[in-house]
Amino acid sequence: MLGREAAERFRDGGDEVDAPDADECDVTDPASVAASLDRSRPELVLHCAAYTAVDRAESEEALASKVNGEGSAVVARACRDRGILLVAYGSDYVFDGKGSRPWREDDPVAPLSAYGRSKLAGERAVVGSGCEHIFLRTQWLYGAHGRNFVFAILDRARRGEPLRVVDDQRGSPTWTRDLAEATRELVHAGARGLFHVANGGDCTWHDFASLVVAEALPGASPPARCSTADLALPARRPAYSVLDTSRYRAVTGKGLRDWKEAAREFLAGLREGGKK
Numbered sequence: 709m710l711g712r713e714a715a716e717r718f719r720d721g722g723d724e725v726d727a728p729d730a731d732e733c734d735v736t737d738p739a740s741v742a743a744s745l746d747r748s749r750p751e752l753v754l755h756c757a758a759y760t761a762v763d764r765a766e767s768e769e770a771l772a773s774k775v776n777g778e779g780s781a782v783v784a785r786a787c788r789d790r791g792i793l794l795v796a797y798g799s800d801y802v803f804d805g806k807g808s809r810p811w812r813e814d815d816p817v818a819p820l821s822a823y824g825r826s827k828l829a830g831e832r833a834v835v836g837s838g839c840e841h842i843f844l845r846t847q848w849l850y851g852a853h854g855r856n857f858v859f860a861i862l863d864r865a866r867r868g869e870p871l872r873v874v875d876d877q878r879g880s881p882t883w884t885r886d887l888a889e890a891t892r893e894l895v896h897a898g899a900r901g902l903f904h905v906a907n908g909g910d911c912t913w914h915d916f917a918s919l920v921v922a923e924a925l926p927g928a929s930p931p932a933r934c935s936t937a938d939l940a941l942p943a944r945r946p947a948y949s950v951l952d953t954s955r956y957r958a959v960t961g962k963g964l965r966d967w968k969e970a971a972r973e974f975l976a977g978l979r980e981g982g983k984k
């Protein structure tokens with residue numbers, strides 16, 4: 709989802725982009741990563757590959773940690789050895805969600821899930837690799853490419869299936885397009901280090917689903933509320949994972965727009981494109 713969006717945004721910005729998929733460049737295989745880098749000889753690597761099945765990771769922790777932890781170490785070492793700037797992406801799920809103010813970059817991490825632990829391992833691998841890097845923790849992504857919350861809600865609502873959405877987890881829905889643009893901003897600002905990046909404002913998943921249904925399917929029944937405990941999913945999730953993005957604002961001089969404005973533009977684009 710993010711990889712394809714970022715490739716489009718960087719191409720639109722005039723960059724030459726090589727965007728290998730998992731078959732062409734397996735991040736867990738040092739030879740595959742080396743071959744890919746030596747073929748395209750990039751100035752910048754955006755490491756968007758990941759194991760992202762949050763619930764499945766509870767029963768596949770070794771695989772999640774191989775892709776997200778060791779895979780990120782492989783990419784970071786390969787970039788370090790070639791002097792390439794690396795941009796990599798982390799998750800709000802490194803936090804336990806017990807706070808009540810937005811999480812800062814240096815707040816203590818305490819992942820609740822196997823996925824969160826694997827993302828933390830990847831983050832530590834990049835930060836500790838000695839490679840020049842920009843590391844972006846982000847959250848609640850949606851976008852045009854691939855399965856995501858917005859498409860899942862629209863599919864269920866269109867099929868007339870009842871919608872029950874959790875109202876006790878708070879974060880900031882983030883459009884991959886805005887995240888890709890924010891990545892460009894950080895690169896062009898010469899930033900280095902760890903940044904929290906997400907669309908502005910915050911809400912619950914229920915608020916987000918309600919906006920999606922109201923905008924895309926006017927007249928459809930709004931989603932019902934439920935609690936995280938009601939769903940009894942395998943992975944625990946942070947209750948409060950809003951990210952403090954002031955470091956991003958200080959370095960780029962810009963903030964990301966409010967999540968509602970971004971989501972409305974994304975949904976309008978789907979209508980115009982006839983995609984949904």
Ligand SMILES: NC(=O)c1ccc[n+]([C@@H]2O[C@H](COP(=O)([O-])OP(=O)(O)OC[C@H]3O[C@@H](n4cnc5c(N)ncnc54)[C@H](OP(=O)(O)O)[C@@H]3O)[C@@H](O)[C@H]2O)c1
Nearest residue numbers: 709710730734735736757758760797798799846847848849
């Ligand atoms: N989605 C979110 O809400 C969210 C929130 C916070 C952070 N993030 C982070 O943001 C980044 C992008 O997420 P996303 O939602 O765009 O993920 P995504 O849509 O699941 O895409 C991940 C990609 O990684 C590929 N991949 C898996 N294993 C690989 C391997 N060994 N080598 C190379 N490629 C491999 C997958 O290929 P296949 O499909 O062929 O397996 C897929 O194309 C990830 O770091 C993710 O952890 C995402």
